[in-house]
Amino acid sequence: MSRLAAAALRRGVAASRGHTSSRLTSSMPASVRLFSADASGETTATAADSQDDSFLKSSNEGLAYGRFYGVIGGGNRLEKNMLKTDIIHHLDKCGLSxxxxxIDYNRGFFPLGALLRFPSKAAFTTAIRQANQNRLYRIEGISRDEWDLKQSYGGKAVLLQGVPRNALPEDIERFLCGTNFEPPPFESFLRPGVPEPIRMVLVKFRTKTDAMNAFITKNRSFCLNNQVSMRVLQ
Incomplete structure (x- = not known):
């Protein structure tokens, strides 16, 4: 074989190998080609998780707390029948649940105001702006400690008003018969009234539904000879 023929043969073999390599590369499964991308994606996801954790932490640290109250009628308090949902509706741009x-009650269980927890400082600022629009309510800042120390009844407690002063726990249980109340001891105290002090009893229930059912079925019923009014505490 001549030198020219041998050289041509070698060039043909090399070209054939190059085309074969290209075909193999183009026909490799997608999963094989994406192996390095998968590893990269996992690293990216881990970084994203870290960013999410950082965001949640910063959001938690950004919580703000305030006191909401009315300014009409010469006193800083809430309307007696105002609900949590009323407050949330009034501050509908603040993301409250x-x-x-x-609800901040005094010793006689009259609502003085509402303590609020805002998801951010910006939401707190928005709440102040919304409260000032109609000039019926005000919001002032409070500390987290004040929020933490305030008990929330959460709609699971009912206040009985007008219970006879001589009524025993057994009498109150008979009055509540048919409702799913928590057993005694009940919290009982006197509130100033005319012509004599009014006895009040706080009864706790296992769920909001139980408390509301008791209110619906027992409000204005009689314990011994006294008509008892009931109010669900929020």
Whole structure:
């Protein structure tokens, strides 16, 4: 074989191998080609998780707390029948839930205001702006400690008003017969009234539904000879 023929043969073999290599590369399964991308994607996801954790942490640290109250009628308090949902509706641009509202009662269980937990400082600022629009309510900042120390009844407690002063726990249980109340001891105290002090009894229930059912079925019923009014505490 001549030198020219041998050289031509070698060039043909090399070209054939190059085309074969190209065909093999183009026909490799997608999963094989994406192996390095998968590893990269896992690293990216881990970084994203880290960013999410950082965001949640910063959001938690950004919580703000405030007191919501009315300014009409010469006193800083809430309307007696105002509900948590009323407050949330009034501050509808602040992202509040029922768990973010605690009603602040005095010793006679009159609502003085509501403690609020905002998801951010910006939401707190928005709430102040919304409250100032109609000039019926005000919001002032409070500490987290004040929020943490305030008990929330969460609609699971009912206040009985007008219970006879001589009524025993057994009498109150008979009055509540048919409802799913928590057993004694009940919290009982006197509130100033005319012509004599009014006895009040706080009864706790296992769920909001139980408390509301008791209110619906027993409100204005009689314990011994006294008519008893009931109010669900929020």
């Amino acid at each position: 029922l768990d973010d509202v605690k």
